[in-house]
Amino acid sequence: MKLDEVKEILNAEVLCGHDRLSEEVNTACGADLMSDVLASKDEKSLLLTGLTNVQVVRTAEVLGDIVCIVFVRGKEPGPEILKMADSASIVVMKTDYPLLSRVFCTKMDLTVGVNFNREAVYNGF
Amino acid sequence: MKPYTMDFDVKARDFSSAGESSSKFRKTLLMLSIPSDIVRRASIAAYEAEMNIVIHSYGGKMHFEIYSDKIVIIAEDTGPGIKDLELAMKKGYSTAPKEVIEMGFGAGMGLPNMKRNTDTMEIVNHDESGTKIVMTINF
Numbered sequence: 001m002k003l004d005e006v007k008e009i010l011n012a013e014v015l016c017g018h019d020r021l022s023e024e025v026n027t028a029c030g031a032d033l034m035s036d037v038l039a040s041k042d043e044k045s046l047l048l049t050g051l052t053n054v055q056v057v058r059t060a061e062v063l064g065d066i067v068c069i070v071f072v073r074g075k076e077p078g079p080e081i082l083k084m085a086d087s088a089s090i091v092v093m094k095t096d097y098p099l100l101s102r103v104f105c106t107k108m109d110l111t112v113g114v115n116f117n118r119e120a121v122y123n124g125f
Numbered sequence: 126m127k128p129y130t131m132d133f134d135v136k137a138r139d140f141s142s143a144g145e146s147s148s149k150f151r152k153t154l155l156m157l158s159i160p161s162d163i164v165r166r167a168s169i170a171a172y173e174a175e176m177n178i179v180i181h182s183y184g185g186k187m188h189f190e191i192y193s194d195k196i197v198i199i200a201e202d203t204g205p206g207i208k209d210l211e212l213a214m215k216k217g218y219s220t221a222p223k224e225v226i227e228m229g230f231g232a233g234m235g236l237p238n239m240k241r242n243t244d245t246m247e248i249v250n251h252d253e254s255g256t257k258i259v260m261t262i263n264f
Contacts, residue, residue, distance in 0.1 A: 035234035038169050051229045058144035062151060062172040064165060
């Protein structure tokens with residue numbers, strides 16, 4: 001799925017990486033614990049998180065396969081986070097949707113586009 | 126063959142620069158055209174080790190050796206050591222303080238994640254004088 005579809009589904013606002021919305025993601029990972037993210041599989045992923053500290057971007061950077069970070073619950077990341085994400089070529093968005101479970105990491109197969117509709121995102125995360 | 130080496134000091138509780146040495150290490154691996162799965166495993170192991178130094182120790186250092194057929198990562202700190210190593214190796218066991226958990230760390234996955242992503246992991250020392258961990262990833 002392309003990032004501009006993700007943006008549409010999550011009713012998200014793009015905060016950096018406007019020019020990279022045509023990039024694809026294959027899976028999504030929802031987590032508020034960075035070690036759970038680090039234990040995730042090697043695929044082009046979307047990271048949904050309620051954490052807004054620089055370590056979120058650092059974790060994504062170290063993994064190297066997180067294409068986009070979506071901050072949930074309307075949280076606004078600071079300029080330092082956006083600057084770091086931009087230099088690591090990571091797209092950043094924010095959405096008002098919540099991460100339903102705080103310590104809950106789930107992987108969703110986005111390669112089948114039909115699985116990834118608004119309801120699935122809402123229920124899955 | 127002489128390896129390409131990198132050394133970094135890691136400050137205790139400095140969360141704004143935590144992970145910088147692992148990030149620089151990763152960039153170097155990419156520059157040296159190391160296979161991407163190896164880069165990923167080495168970066169995760171290094172990052173978890175570096176975060177452990179930041180979270181749990183009085184400070185320490187990261188040392189990297191890049192050979193033509195393997196990578197060696199050495200994480201060393203100045204204490205206070207790991208009290209119960211068997212428990213620390215268990216997934217989910219954490220001694221991290223509340224404020225660290227609120228930052229998204231201290232999930233009790235650090236050492237298990239390091240072991241999972243490396244071919245060998247040896248905890249050379251873990252008494253109160255400091256902890257030293259040597260990890261190897263073969264190509």
